[in-house]
Amino acid sequence: MAAEKSGKLTRSLALRHVFALSTGAMLSSGLFLLPGIAAAKAGPAAILAYLIAGVLAVPAMLSVAELSTALPKAGGAYYFLERALGPAIGTVSGFGTWLSLVLKDAFAMVGMSAYLILIVDVNSKNLALILIAFFTIINVVGSKASASLQLVLVGFVVAVMGWFVVDGLFEIKAQGITDSNLEPFFTTGGSGVMAVVGLVFVSYGGLTKVASAAEEVEDPSLRIPLGMATSLAVATLLYTLGVLVAIAVLPPEELHHDLAPIHSAAEAILPPFGVGLVVVAALAAFASAVNAGILAAARYPMAMARDGLLPKNMGKINKFGTPAVGVIMTGVAIAIVVLVFDAEAIAKLASAFVLLTLGLVNLAVLVLRASQIQSYAPSFRAPFYPFTQFAGLAISIYLIWQLGPTPQIFVLVVTAVAWTWHHFYATGRTKRAGAIRHVFERWGREADRGLDREISAAMAGHGLRDADDYAGLIARASVLSAPEEADIAEAASRAATVLSQQIGLENEEVTEQFLETGSLWIQPSKDHPTATPVAFFESIERDLLVIVRSAKGIRIPASWGGAGERVNALFFLAGTNTNPGKSLRLAGELAQHLRTGTQAVGQAIDEVGVKSALLPEAALRQYTIFPEGLDSGLINKKIGDLKLLEGAEITTVIREGASLKVNEDLVIESDDQLTVLGPLETMPPVGSPLPIVK
Secondary structure (H helix, E strand, C coil): CCCCCCCCCCCCECHHHHHHHHHHHHCCHHHHCHHHHHHHHHHHHHHHHHHHHHHHCHHHHHHHHHHHHHCCCCCCHHHHHHHHHCHHHHHHHHHHHHHHHHHHHHHHHHHHHHHHCCCCCCCHHHHHHHHHHHHHHHHHHCHHHHHHHHHHHHHHHHHHHHHHHHHHHHHHHHHCHHHCCCCCCCCCHHHHHHHHHHHHHHHHCCHHHHHHCHHHECCHHHHHHHHHHHHHHHHHHHHHHHHHHHHHHCCHHHHCCCCCHHHHHHHHHCCHHHHHHHHHHHHHHHHHHHHHHHHHHCHHHHHHHHCCCCCHHHHCCCCCCCCHHHHHHHHHHHHHHHHHCCHHHHHHHHHHHHHHHHHHHHHHHHHHHHHCCCCCCCCCCCCCCCHHHHHHHHHHHHHHHHHCHHHHHHHHHHHHHHHHHHHHHHHHHCCCCCCHHHHCHHHCCCCCHHHHHHHHHHHHCCCCCCCCCHHHHHHCCEEEECCCCCEHHHHHHHHHHHHHHHHCCCHHHHHHHHHHHCEEEEECCCCCCEEEEEEEECCCCCCEEEEEEEEEEEECCHHHCCCCCEEEEEEEEEEECCCHHHHHHHHHHHHHHHHHHHHHHHHCCCHHHHHHHHCCCEEEEEEECCCCCCCHHHCCCEHHHCCECCCCEEEEEEECCEEECCCCCCECCCCCEEEEEEECCCCCCCCCCCCECC
16 A cells, blocks of 8 residues: 555554454453463452453543544654643653553563464464564555454454353353352452552553554544444453453462463363364464554654654655554564563553553643643543543552552653653754643743644544535635735735625634634645635634635745745635534645645636636536526525436525525525536536526
C-alpha cells in the first residue's frame, strides 16, 4: 500500500481491525503466561485481581477514546500528551510509552518461548529472535496486511479460548467448588490482591495501541470508541473466566511454577485435539500481540520525529506507507529485552509504564477540556467529566505504588533520561507550548495559538460521515472577489457582510470571531494557493461558506496566522457551535478537494465554475426562475411537488440575495435562483430547463 505523496499514512483500518488490534494486544501473556505468577502471589484471589484490573481500566479507556476521536493522529498517547502538556512531557511520554510497548511485546515473546518448547525441541530464545524479525518485516510491508493478519489470529484465539472456558466451567460445576482449588480464596488478604492488580494491569496495555494507529482508522469518530469498548469487555471476560478455570483445575504447587498454565489446565479438561488447539491459540495470541505491539510502538518514534523531538529520518514513510525506521528500532529493542530480563521483571516494568501513560492521558483530557480550545471537538466525550479523569489518575498512582520500588525507580530513571534528551536536543527544535498554556493564560502566560489550528487539522482528518452535507455546503456558498493588493482583513470584511445577514451578527462581530477562533489552514500551491479560516457561531444551525477570490493574491499577516504570504482564494467557513466536529470534517473535505482542484478553482470564470471545481463527482446547475423563462411553470409550486431526475436535488434557493432553508413546503417564487446537484451522466447541459421528470 503506497503512502500518499504528502507523507501521510493511509486510512485502511475498519472496526474489525480496531477490535483485533486492541484485543490481540491484550490477549497474550496476561492470559497464557501470567496466571501462574499472579496466583503465586495472591492465590485464587488472582481471579478477582484480573476482574478489578479490567474495571479500573475503564476510565483510561474512555479518555483514550475521547482523545482519539479528537486527534486521530499517529503517535497515540504521545501525540495527545505532547499537545496537551507540552513538548517536555510529550518527550517523556513518548519514550515511556514506546518502552512500555517494547516491554509488553518482549513479555509476549517470553510466553511464546514457554509454549514453543511444548511442541518443538529448539532453543526458544533463538526462535523468538527469528519471530521478532518476521513480524518486523510484516510491519514494514504495510499496516493493512498487518491488521488483516491480526484479525485472523484474534478470531482463532477467541474461538479456542471460548471452548476452553465453557468446558472448564462445566468441569468446575461437576466437581463442585469445595473440591476445586478455589478455597481458601483469599490467601494474602486484600492488600495482596491489589498488589497483583498492578502486576496484571499490563494485560490491558493494548488499549493505547489502537490510539497510536488512529491516523490509519477509517471513520475513527465511531470505530475507535466502539472497537475499544468491545475489546476491553471481551478481554476482561476471557481473562477472568480463563484464569478461574486454570486456578480451579490445577493444584497450587503445579500452577505457581508453570509458565504455560492454560496448556496444563487444558490437559485436565480437554481432549488431546483441544489441547493442541490451545497451544496453537497461545502461539497465535503471542504472535498477534507482538504484531500489534510493533505496529503501535513504531508510530511513536515517527510522531516524535515529526515534531522535532527525534531526528527527522525516524519519521520517514517508506513506499509501503509505513514508518520503517520506527519498526526496525522497535524490533531490535524487543530482542534486547528478551535476552536481558525475566518474565516477572518485564511484567512489572511494563505495567508501571502503562499505568504512568494512562494516568497522563486522563490528565490530558482535563487540560484540553479546561483549555476551551474551540477546535477540540471529540465526537465521543468521556462521561462524568471530570470525575472519570480524576479517578483514572488516582488509580494509576495507587497501582504504581503497589508495584514496589524497582519499577518506580525505573520510571524515574527513564523520565530523567527523556527530560535530559528534550532539554539538550529538542528544546530549540519545537515552539509548541501545549494546551496547558491556554489553561494558565489568565495567569499571564502566553497561549500557543498554533495549537488550535493543528487540532482543527487533526479533527478534519476524520473524513466525512453520512450526515455531513459537503455538497450542500459548496452549493449554497457565496463567491466574492477582492480588490487588487487586498489583505485578509479586506477579504474578511466582505465575507462578514454576507455572513452577518445569515448569522444575525454585526460585521465586526463575525470578523472578530474568525480572529478569536484562530483556526486557519493554508494550502500552498504553485498555481493557486488557498487558505481556509474557520470560526464557530452559536446562532446558526447549518454550516456556511463564503469564498473570496483575488487573481493578484490576498496577503495573510501574522495576526491571522500567516507570514505575509499571498493566497488566491480564501474559504471562510462558519461552523456551528453545537457540532464543531462536523464543521471541521467539512473543512477537511474541502482541503482535500483543494489539493487536487485548486488550479480549476483559479481558472473558473464564474460562481458555477468555482463550485464545480470543488464538486468534481457531481454536476452543478443554477436556474433563475423568470416569469418569461423556460421554467416559468414552476412559479407558485412547492419543492415537494417537483419530481427531479434520479439522483438530483435542489440544494439552495436564493431569494432577494438571501439563502432560504430548502424543504418540501417551500414555494418557488418569481426570480428565485435554484441550485441543483445531480449525477454527471444524467444532468442536462447548461441552458436547459430544470431536470424535472414529467
